[in-house]
Amino acid sequence: MKATLIHGAGDVRVEEVPDPTLREPTDALVRVLRSCVCGSDLWPYAVMPASEEGNRIGHEFLGVVEDVGSDVSGLKAGDVVVAPFVWADNTCDFCVEGLQTSCRHGGFWGTPGVDGGQGEAVRVPQAQGTLVKLPVGEDSALLPSLLTLSDVFPTGHHCAVTAGVGPRTTVTVIGDGAVGLSAVLAAKRLGAERILLMGRHEDRTDLGREFGATDVIPERGEEGVERVRELTGGDGTHTVLECVGLEPALETAFAVARDGGVVSRVGVPQYALGPVGRDIFLRNISLTGGIAPARAYIEELLPDVLDGKVEPGRVFDRTVSLEEVPDGYRAMADRKALKVLIRP
Amino acid sequence: MKATLIHGAGDVRVEEVPDPTLREPTDALVRVLRSCVCGSDLWPYAVMPASEEGNRIGHEFLGVVEDVGSDVSGLKAGDVVVAPFVWADNTCDFCVEGLQTSCRHGGFWGTPGVDGGQGEAVRVPQAQGTLVKLPVGEDSALLPSLLTLSDVFPTGHHCAVTAGVGPRTTVTVIGDGAVGLSAVLAAKRLGAERILLMGRHEDRTDLGREFGATDVIPERGEEGVERVRELTGGDGTHTVLECVGLEPALETAFAVARDGGVVSRVGVPQYALGPVGRDIFLRNISLTGGIAPARAYIEELLPDVLDGKVEPGRVFDRTVSLEEVPDGYRAMADRKALKVLIRP
Known part of the structure; x- marks a missing residue:
C-alpha cells in the first residue's frame, strides 16, 4: 500500500510500504477513508534532521474496519470507525480516569512498528479500546467533521x-x-x-x-x-x-x-x-x-456532530489525494491552508 | 508604641513608632495579643538592601479591638479578633469569589502608611471585611492555633x-x-x-x-x-x-x-x-x-480549631517578647526554630 513518510524538514514523501497485517489478537486493520495534516506535524516538517529511512507520519484518521484480531469484540469488517490520535486499551486505570494519553498499554501512531494515519490503511493496536464506531456510511457528508473527533475538536x-x-x-x-x-x-x-x-x-x-x-x-x-x-x-x-x-x-x-x-x-x-x-x-x-485524551471525549461530542449542532469539519479548507500530501504540508506550512483533508 | 522594623538583610529592630489612630471611617485599632514571624519574612531578612528608614514588618496577628471607625459594624472594643495576612473589604467581586488577596480595596501589611503585625498595636484598614471575631478570651490557651488562621494554616x-x-x-x-x-x-x-x-x-x-x-x-x-x-x-x-x-x-x-x-x-x-x-x-x-486568600477560609477552619480537632499552633516551637523579635528572626533564619510566636 501507499503511506506518507517524513524524511526530514520539508521532505514528506508518499511511498510504497508493506501492507499492514494483524499482528496481535488485539489489532484491527482499518482502510483509511479520510486523514488529515495536523499543526503538530508541522514541527518535524520544520526541524527534523534528514533521515534516509524516514518515519511514518499522520495521527488522525477515520476509516472502514477490514479485519479484527481474535480478542477484539464489538467491531467487525465494514464498520466505519474513527481513531483518536493516541491508541489506548481504554481499560487501564488512567483510561478509566479519562486520561487515555497516559494509557499503560497505549502509544502514538507513526512510532517504530506502528503505522501512521496518512496512508491507505492502518494496523490499529488495542483496537477495541481505541476505535469508536460511527453510525454513518462511507460516503457520509459528515466525514470531515467526524474526522475532527480524532484530534482537533x-x-x-x-x-x-x-x-x-x-x-x-x-x-x-x-x-x-x-x-x-x-x-x-x-x-x-x-x-x-x-x-x-x-x-x-x-x-x-x-x-x-x-x-x-x-x-x-x-x-x-x-x-x-x-x-x-x-x-x-x-x-x-x-x-x-x-x-x-x-x-x-x-x-x-x-x-x-x-x-x-x-x-x-x-x-x-x-x-x-x-x-x-x-x-x-x-x-x-x-x-x-496538556495533550488531549481525545478518546475520552468522542462519545460526548459525537451526537452534536451527527446532529449538525457543531460543524468542526469547517476547519478543513483544502482537500488532497494521498499523492498530493506533500503539497498539503507545504500549503499548511506556508499558511495557504488552515487544515488539509486527505482522501486516500 | 513599639513595633518591628526591618532595615536590611539581617537587621531587624524594635523601635518606638507613633501610636496608630483611626484615619478612615473603615479603620479599627487592634492591640496585638499574639503575632509571629513568617517564613516569607525571611526573604527580606536574607536579601533586603540596607535602609536607614526601614519598613514595618509582620503580617500575622491576633488581638483585641480598641476602637472602630464610624463605618465599621459588627465589631466593638474588647472583641478578640484575628486578621488575615492581606486586608480586604470582603465585599468586592474578587472577595465574593473567595479571592481576597486580589481585593479591589485591599492591600498588604507593612506597606507605606500601613502598620505591620509585629508591634504593640495595628491600625486595620477595611476592618469590617478584614477582621474575624473569635469567641475566646484574651488568655485562651487556643491563641497560638487561632493565630495560625492569619496565614500559615x-x-x-x-x-x-x-x-x-x-x-x-x-x-x-x-x-x-x-x-x-x-x-x-x-x-x-x-x-x-x-x-x-x-x-x-x-x-x-x-x-x-x-x-x-x-x-x-x-x-x-x-x-x-x-x-x-x-x-x-x-x-x-x-x-x-x-x-x-x-x-x-x-x-x-x-x-x-x-x-x-x-x-x-x-x-x-x-x-x-x-x-x-x-x-x-x-x-x-x-x-x-498561589498566595492564599486566608480570609476566605477562616470561618471554615475556625470550628475545628476551637474544638481542638486540629492544633495548627503546634508549629510554634519558640515564644519571644516584642523586644526579643530580632532573636526570633535569627533563630528561624538559622533553622533553630520552626516558627516563632511573639507576645508583645
Missing part, C-alpha cells in the same frame, strides 16, 4: 474543559489555527458567555466568529494584552485557551487572565521554561491542559 | 484545596517548614488517603507524622523523586503540595506528580521561570495555588 474541547469553561465564563482563545478555532467552538458549546479570539488572519478569525467568537483581537504582544484588558474592564478573562505552543503565547495568556483565572494550553510546548514566577502566583493563576 | 489549606485534595487522593508535601506541616494537617483534615512528606529535619517531620503524614522522605532531588515513585508503584501522587518556593522544589514537584495530577504551590516563588515544558504537558500535569 477534542483538543479544543480538552482545552476548554480543563480550563473550566462554562456558562458565565469569559474566555480568551490565543491562536487562530485549527486548534484555536476548535477551542472557540468548544467554548461556545460549553456555554461561554464571551469569547475573545486573538488572531490576525482574517479568513480564520471570520470562521472563529461563526464558531462563536464575540470579539476578535488582531493585535499581538503587549498591544494585544492591552486590547483584551480594555474589552474586559481591565480585568482579563476567567479562562485563557492557549492554542499555539510558543513561549510568547504563554506569556500573553498569563497577562490576559483574570486574577484567580486559569490558563489552559493544548499547543505542544516549544519551550522548556515558562513564566510561572511571582506575577501569576500573586494573582492565583493556574496553568492546566 | 489557611496557606496550607489553600494549597490542599486548590490541588483538589480529598478522600482517595494521594498527596506529596514538599517542605517541612511551618507551611509544609500545615499543608500536611490540611490534607489530612480533607481526608487524604496517603500523605508523603518530603523533608529532612527529623524534629519537623516527626510533627508532620503527628499531623497526618503517612510516609517521610528525607532524600532530596532525584533520590527523593525515586523514593516517592517507589512508594507509589512508580506512578507518583495525584497531588503535590509545593511549600518551599525554590525552583528545584518545583522541579521535584512535577517529577513526583502522577500523570493527570496537580502541583499546587504556596511558597512565594523565588524564580521567574519554571519547568513547564513538554514533560508536564504530555503528562497533563496542572500547576495551581
Whole structure:
C-alpha cells in the first residue's frame, strides 16, 4: 500500500510500504477513508534532521474496519470507525480516569512498528479500546467533521474543559489555527458567555466568529494584552485557551487572565521554561491542559456532530489525494491552508 | 508604641513608632495579643538592601479591638479578633469569589502608611471585611492555633484545596517548614488517603507524622523523586503540595506528580521561570495555588480549631517578647526554630 513518510524538514514523501497485517489478537486493520495534516506535524516538517529511512507520519484518521484480531469484540469488517490520535486499551486505570494519553498499554501512531494515519490503511493496536464506531456510511457528508473527533475538536474541547469553561465564563482563545478555532467552538458549546479570539488572519478569525467568537483581537504582544484588558474592564478573562505552543503565547495568556483565572494550553510546548514566577502566583493563576485524551471525549461530542449542532469539519479548507500530501504540508506550512483533508 | 522594623538583610529592630489612630471611617485599632514571624519574612531578612528608614514588618496577628471607625459594624472594643495576612473589604467581586488577596480595596501589611503585625498595636484598614471575631478570651490557651488562621494554616489549606485534595487522593508535601506541616494537617483534615512528606529535619517531620503524614522522605532531588515513585508503584501522587518556593522544589514537584495530577504551590516563588515544558504537558500535569486568600477560609477552619480537632499552633516551637523579635528572626533564619510566636 501507499503511506506518507517524513524524511526530514520539508521532505514528506508518499511511498510504497508493506501492507499492514494483524499482528496481535488485539489489532484491527482499518482502510483509511479520510486523514488529515495536523499543526503538530508541522514541527518535524520544520526541524527534523534528514533521515534516509524516514518515519511514518499522520495521527488522525477515520476509516472502514477490514479485519479484527481474535480478542477484539464489538467491531467487525465494514464498520466505519474513527481513531483518536493516541491508541489506548481504554481499560487501564488512567483510561478509566479519562486520561487515555497516559494509557499503560497505549502509544502514538507513526512510532517504530506502528503505522501512521496518512496512508491507505492502518494496523490499529488495542483496537477495541481505541476505535469508536460511527453510525454513518462511507460516503457520509459528515466525514470531515467526524474526522475532527480524532484530534482537533477534542483538543479544543480538552482545552476548554480543563480550563473550566462554562456558562458565565469569559474566555480568551490565543491562536487562530485549527486548534484555536476548535477551542472557540468548544467554548461556545460549553456555554461561554464571551469569547475573545486573538488572531490576525482574517479568513480564520471570520470562521472563529461563526464558531462563536464575540470579539476578535488582531493585535499581538503587549498591544494585544492591552486590547483584551480594555474589552474586559481591565480585568482579563476567567479562562485563557492557549492554542499555539510558543513561549510568547504563554506569556500573553498569563497577562490576559483574570486574577484567580486559569490558563489552559493544548499547543505542544516549544519551550522548556515558562513564566510561572511571582506575577501569576500573586494573582492565583493556574496553568492546566496538556495533550488531549481525545478518546475520552468522542462519545460526548459525537451526537452534536451527527446532529449538525457543531460543524468542526469547517476547519478543513483544502482537500488532497494521498499523492498530493506533500503539497498539503507545504500549503499548511506556508499558511495557504488552515487544515488539509486527505482522501486516500 | 513599639513595633518591628526591618532595615536590611539581617537587621531587624524594635523601635518606638507613633501610636496608630483611626484615619478612615473603615479603620479599627487592634492591640496585638499574639503575632509571629513568617517564613516569607525571611526573604527580606536574607536579601533586603540596607535602609536607614526601614519598613514595618509582620503580617500575622491576633488581638483585641480598641476602637472602630464610624463605618465599621459588627465589631466593638474588647472583641478578640484575628486578621488575615492581606486586608480586604470582603465585599468586592474578587472577595465574593473567595479571592481576597486580589481585593479591589485591599492591600498588604507593612506597606507605606500601613502598620505591620509585629508591634504593640495595628491600625486595620477595611476592618469590617478584614477582621474575624473569635469567641475566646484574651488568655485562651487556643491563641497560638487561632493565630495560625492569619496565614500559615489557611496557606496550607489553600494549597490542599486548590490541588483538589480529598478522600482517595494521594498527596506529596514538599517542605517541612511551618507551611509544609500545615499543608500536611490540611490534607489530612480533607481526608487524604496517603500523605508523603518530603523533608529532612527529623524534629519537623516527626510533627508532620503527628499531623497526618503517612510516609517521610528525607532524600532530596532525584533520590527523593525515586523514593516517592517507589512508594507509589512508580506512578507518583495525584497531588503535590509545593511549600518551599525554590525552583528545584518545583522541579521535584512535577517529577513526583502522577500523570493527570496537580502541583499546587504556596511558597512565594523565588524564580521567574519554571519547568513547564513538554514533560508536564504530555503528562497533563496542572500547576495551581498561589498566595492564599486566608480570609476566605477562616470561618471554615475556625470550628475545628476551637474544638481542638486540629492544633495548627503546634508549629510554634519558640515564644519571644516584642523586644526579643530580632532573636526570633535569627533563630528561624538559622533553622533553630520552626516558627516563632511573639507576645508583645
